[in-house]
């Protein structure tokens with residue numbers, strides 16, 4: 411109830427000042443520290459799936475039949491990224507940069523780019539064309555870096 415009205419308010423405000431996209435407020439029941447832990451696991455899952463895709467492409471394993479499902483999993487978690495970076499979750503044990511909330515439209519673009527790349531990879535895997543799979547996997551890796559570069563603190 412609170413969450414819905416908070417979101418509705420945010421959307422109304424966004425409409426009032428002409429902002430086309432605005433990150434959702436942290437849900438009343440969700441502590442920012444737990445949201446940070448949650449989104450790190452979304453990222454860890456991304457890393458696990460892409461690592462296993464490259465395991466096949468490098469010839470370390472022969473699980474070619476798993477590539478499409480791993481790519482689909484990345485696509486699914488890409489769709490969770492925006493929700494996992496609500497306003498107010500930028501401080502604490504996090505490598506997220508303030509630029510995320512300063513340039514939300516660009517962050518949104520970076521999350522969508524990962525989803526598109528993962529969908530292309532899943533489609534290529536379905537076609538069985540390994541050259542296309544390799545190119546699409548490279549595109550997926552670039553989409554990770556394309557967001558980390560502007561939006562994640564350097565280690």
Ligand code: HEC
Pocket residue numbers: 446449450451453454456457458460484491503504505506507517520521522524550551553554555557558561562
């Ligand atoms: C739209 C932006 C975006 C995309 C796309 C993205 N990441 Fe991230 N990633 C981040 C941000 C921001 C953090 C820092 C999160 C934090 O510390 O709160 C992060 C953190 C991580 C971490 C560290 C998690 C931890 O435990 O601290 C890993 C690993 C990671 N990303 C892997 C990936 C991989 C692999 C991909 C591509 C398949 C990817 N990310 C795509 C923004 C992104």
